[in-house]
Amino acid sequence: MGKKKTRLSILITTLVCLVVIIVLITNDLLINYATGERLKENIEEKAVIISRTMAKSEWVINGLQNKDEEKYIQEYTNEISRYTDLTFIVVMDMDGIRKSHPNPELIGKPFVGGDEDTVLEQGIEHISISEGTLGDSLRAFSPIFNEEGEQIGAVSVGISLQEIDDVINNNHISNLISSIVGLIIGILGAWFIARYIKRILFGLEPFQIAKLLKERSATLESAREGIITIDKDHKITIVNKAAMKVFEKAGITESPVGKNVEEVLPHSHLEDILKSKQPEMDVEQKINGVTILANRMPIIVNDEVVGAISTFRDLTELKQLAKQLSGVKLYAEALRAQSHEFMNKLHVINGMVTTKSYDELDDYIKQIVNQRNDELNHVVKNVKDSILAGFLLGKLSDARERDVNLQIDVAEEIPASADNQVVHKLITIIGNLTDNAIDAIKSKENRTIDMYVSYKNDWLYIGIQDYGIGIDEHIQQQMFQKGYSTKGNNRGYGLYLVRQSVETLGGSLRFETLEAGTIFEVEVPYQIRRDIQ
Structure with missing residues (x-):
């Protein structure tokens, strides 16, 4: 059992x-440290300013110089302490004897702490932290001078360290509350972000996406059809193995991924799909001589075209085989019609023999023989290619079977072809045009089809005319497209194969719709066999 994946x-x-x-x-931590340092600096600055102010006060100076006014020092310092939230303000004489203190019982006693010597002995301001009668405190000392500039004492302004710690702790609690709120917001934000990302990924987990990617790659590589995709910048993004085989056959050996599609496949028309947003199905395309049958479709995501995809198969060999098989099929149908007609005549002869109608039988056989001789004399005598001659005789039988009067006019002798492939294509051309002509006169009284075949200067000329319903103008513009038909589904390949065969032979195809019917005319190069007279 595999290791469980974390969501x-x-x-x-x-x-x-x-x-x-x-x-x-x-x-x-940073805020607490910065706040503590800033608070300490502010308190030190506050203590220094107040100590300097007290050292300049006339109440303090007069109290130190005049015994009678000494009592005002205590009143003055208590009042200042109350308004400035100081722990204590102690005024002392040069002997370190207190002249003021928050505890009146300590007035007249020596200053406690041992950090007053600097200001008393050297007359220098300084700040210190020491333990006194009120506990640990931050103290600012300033010397007191009389009008003559003689130092007469000092003032110490103190702020309890416990008070400083209390302020810092209060700030720490506020920061902690803010941190807890921030953590809750962070958790909620993380939850919403996770949901948003998962929604973008269609609810899939990363390991599921990786699995799908592997399966998609395996699917693309196992497909027999070539697959190529481009993005909206016309860059090729995907090419599977089947596509690379076709490209290699066409002389494209380097991987085209990342390249502009027009550089690799100049006539792929995938860029047109990006613009039109319309699919193109069963389109033939050539890549350096290799014929493929391609389907092209836009890739649409959220109603926006983000790329295009083409699937295709190599039709070079299949197309050749299909054309040959199409001619063989027509030839086989002609032979089947001949066989069917022959069997019908045998049934008639058998019936006449059974009824002993010998005179009528004699006339019937003579009629068959004369008709057959006329066809043989006209077709076989002038058409020296046995395959083509047999096919024309078969079409005559097929037409009679379908109650159609097919008139074949071979103006001159048609020599045997030097290439059997040309004959197969001629069977495709004549067979499909004749079948279309028969369909066109199904509902007409005049069920005649005229065909002429002539040869001159290595060119073969074929004309087939019916007297049917004609071809509407809007049909004329589409009737040579593969799959287009007015006769229902799975049709629409006859005229397409006719045009393809004519183009392959290097010939030309024309048609004209008359007041009654349509005529098709075909001209193709026709090389004859020189070894047959």
Whole structure:
């Protein structure tokens, strides 16, 4: 059993929460440190300013110089302490004897802390942290001078360190509350981000996406059809193995992925699909001489065309075989018609023999023989290619079987062809045009079809005319397209094969719709065999 995969939402939420926690803890530590340092600087600055102010006060100076005014020092310092939230303001004389203190019982006693010597002995301002009668405190000392510039004492302004710690702790609690709120917001944000990403990924987990990608690649590579896709910038994004085989056959050996499609396949028309947004089905295309049958479709995501895809198969050999088989099929149908006609006549002869109608039988046999001789004399005598002659005789039998009067006029002798492939294509041309002509006169009283065949200067000329319903103008513009038919589904290949065969032989095809019927005229090069007279 495989290892259980962790869900994407859990991974994202865990990662975001971890990042948020680290950021908040770091931020809390930095803020607490910065706040403590800034608070200490502010308190020191406050203590220094107040100590300087007290050292310049006339109440303090007069109290130190005049014994009678000494009592005003205590009142003055208590009032200043109350308004400035100081722990204490102590005024002392040069012997370190207190003249003021928050605890009146300590007035007249020596200053406690041991950090007053610098200001008393050297007359220098300084700041220190020391333990006194009120506990640990931050102290600012300033010397007191009289009008003559003689130092007469010092003032110490103190702020309890416990008060400073209390302020820092209060800030820390505020920061902690903010961090908890930030963490909750981070968790909610991570949850929403995870849901958003999963919605973009169609609810799939990463391992599921990886599995789908592998399966898609395997599917593309196992397909027999060539597959090529481009993005909206006309760059080739996917080419499977079957496509590369066709490309290699066409002389394209390097991988075309990442290249502009027009550089690799100049006539792929995939760029047109991006513009038109319309699919093209069963379109023949040539790649350096290799014929393929391609389907082209736009790739649409959220109603926007993001690329195009083409699937195709190599039709070079299949197309040749199909054309040959189409001629063989027509030839086989002609022979089947001859066989069927012959069997019908045998049944008639058998019936006459059974009824002993010998005179009528004699006349019937003579009629058959004369008709057959006329056809043989006209067709076989002038058409020296046995395959083509046999096919024409078969079409005569087929026409009679379908109650159609097919008149074949061979103006001159048609020599045997030097290439049997040409004969097969001629069978395709004559057979399909004749079948179309028969369909055109099905509902007409005049059920005649005229065909002429002539040869001159290595060119063969064929004309087939019916006296049917004609061809509408809108049909004329589409009737040579593969699959187009007015006769129903799975039709529409006859005229397409006729045109393809004519173009392959290097000939020309014309048609004209008259007041009554249509005539098709074909001209093709026709090389004859020189070894047959």
